[in-house]
């Protein structure tokens with residue numbers, strides 16, 4: 503039976519009570535629950551094997567966005583992020599579209615491309631030679647990742663492009679690899695390095711770079727969702743959101759911030775599930791400018807009923823096997839909470855969260871602004887930094903919000919006042 507992720511008042515629970523709900527929903531073990539709540543997931547030895555010169559670790563808040571229904575399935579969404587309001591905003595947007603059927607998604611497949619740069623050659627002859635050697639190149643590449651190949655993935659095609667540059671003409675051979683449920687960077691890079699000698703031999707040129715492209719245009723996730731105008735606050739809000747979208751789509755300064763809001767959602771899920779978030783950022787922003795100008799990753803329009811319909815199309819190269827997802831215990835738990843069965847499913851969830859985030863940001867921006875939503879958590883943070891403890895935190899925050907003065911100095915004064923009583 504499909505469990506419901508629509509939990510009312512989730513935000514009012516204590517972290518322990520929320521964890522109890524998530525444990526039940528996602529069948530977490532005692533050990534997994536303990537790891538989550540300990541906030542000390544990654545062991546020093548594991549961290550020391552992951553990167554160089556390790557001296558410790560850094561922890562981020564790990565929250566759960568509720569209400570998500572994607573292609574008819576309910577999800578609790580793990581999000582790791584330091585910014586207030588993001589988790590609440592995603593949950594709110596998901597609850598609004600839930601009444602209209604939730605998110606509908608698609609995925610193009612997990613194809614990544616490796617680029618092999620060939621210089622000092624006759625580019626036309628070299629291109630023909632590479633096409634002729636295609637089978638040999640694919641065979642060699644497949645040998646680098648027998649498991650992937652046995653699963654039906656692996657290298658699928660080789661194409662070439664000629665670039666005219668200030669360094670002269672160069673040939674770029676591109677190897678297309680189906681990475682299935684892996685993000686694939688390691689496999690793809692190994693393949694690119696392995697086939698380079700064949701490419702040098704057949705072209706007579708010199709191979710320089712052998713590296714995957716993060717612009718994953720063959721790995722696109724799309725999500726669409728409808729939001730009833732009544733839910734959003736009326737026809738004016740719908741029109742305002744469409745105007746806000748056009749602002750972002752036609753102005754790079756606004757578009758960058760608009761897309762940053764989308765990435766708040768995508769990256770938070772990426773961090774909670776152990777993904778290469780720099781790759782996700784690079785791909786998304788580069789894709790946003792593919793048409794020759796930097797554009798919104800989402801689009802918004804009105805349907806015949808006057809409801810708002812949004813969609814997002816974004817490259818999302820993620821994995822559920824290999825990479826840091828297999829080392830970091832928190833990432834494994836994040837994936838278990840989501841219950842995704844493939845990298846494609848994870849990509850579609852992330853695109854939906856990005857769309858939800860964008861809707862929430864635009865609705866707040868055309869309405870009351872974003873500061874009010876931020877204020878409560880911000881005030882509590884300021885209270886803590888001024889030295890408030892336990893019940894004092896909420897007491898100091900409440901006074902600052904009432905006075906509309908959320909400042910460190912005021913928090914100190916209020917604390918002193920509380921102490922004197």
Ligand code: MEV
Nearest residue numbers: 759760762763863864872
């Ligand atoms: C803040 O992290 C994200 C927003 O700036 C996004 C936007 O402006 O659309 C609120």
